[in-house]
């Protein structure tokens with residue numbers, strides 16, 4: 001075996017303006033023997049043009065599963081084996097095995113090496129992997145040479161660890177990692193960042209950067225001398241702690257993504273996130289962050305039982321009035337493997353149980369029957385909230401408000417760029433089919449396809 005192709009399928013067709021480098025392939029490249037060449041095809045930034053290869057490895061999310069199955073078919077028709085890994089195959093391995101020769105569940109570390117060795121020896125197995133935390137995966141390593149010459153946004157992705165200490169019922173991260181958590185030593189992370197080229201922003205991809213107070217403070221201390229600007233995802237409890245916030249601001253934090261989810265306490269309780277608080281607390285948290293020049297990227301989800309049709313406008317108004325730099329308004333999406341999916345299935349409320357492969361499903365459709373509104377209201381309400389939040393007047397008003405709060409001119413430029421990209425992507429994705437449904441191109445025969 002001389003060549004492996006890594007594929008990152010897209011959602012729908014056309015390039016994505018917000019595509020970031022798929023870090024998983026830097027992990028796989030780092031664990032692929034040097035004598036095997038690799039090619040990355042990322043459909044979000046380039047048209048799909050498959051090259052001849054010996055093995056295909058795809059990372060599959062639930063939203064890209066249908067497209068991944070389409071792409072796998074072209075390779076398998078030529079006798080080229082296809083390996084699928086990532087969240088969706090981990091949650092639905094039997095389904096993925098209908099479209100792939102091999103499925104990897106859980107993390108790639110400690111497993112990918114076996115897949116490559118077996119493929120080389122012509123004895124590829126149908127299943128590999130384990131639940132995260134049940135085996136020592138060894139250190140997390142990256143080989144970013146796989147991204148050389150590619151046109152991703154000017155943001156460097158870094159991963160400190162995996163897992164989250166909470167258990168929100170809709171969360172696919174919790175479904176994947178359970179109670180397992182893992183974090184790299186702060187000095188190792190700082191050394192990696194110091195060796196990376198400078199970009200306007202570093203984004204820590206961890207779903208919750210905060211695990212333990214002592215580790216978090218040690219990470220902030222290690223980041224501070226680097227003088228880089230960065231953003232991360234944290235839970236709201238961090239933003240209630242002045243010492244942690246001061247450490248973040250001093251270490252270069254420019255923006256935090258916080259899942260506010262709902263302004264209704266009953267909804268927060270139902271999603272097992274009642275520790276989040278309610279809008280009065282939210283306003284206090286937002287003020288604490290803004291005082292330190294840290295921008296807020298807030299996310300909201302709709303469709304829990306207490307949500308009525310006015311929930312969308314209320315959330316959009318709240319996000320605007322509190323000066324959030326960016327916000328997401330999404331219909332609740334039951335992902336396979338989550339507690340939410342199991343509950344809605346048990347209640348007989350799933351309108352499209354296999355929505356990710358249902359050809360009639362369109363991005364943004366309601367997947368289940370909400371209690372206090374219609375399915376059409378659940379589909380249309382988030383778009384209304386997005387339209388209000390990303391209206392030109394709203395963007396300019398929030399940017400003007402941010403001049404005093406965020407202070408740095410770079411923050412305003414970053415906020416404006418992110419808002420205009422979001423405006424475009426929202427329109428591109430809504431009501432899209434999850435795959436093209438068109439015939440795929442045939443393989444391009446090349447002698448030396450290499451990274």
Ligand code: SF4
Nearest residue numbers: 164166167168171207
């Ligand atoms: S806090 Fe965030 S990452 Fe953690 S379980 Fe809840 S939704 Fe998932």
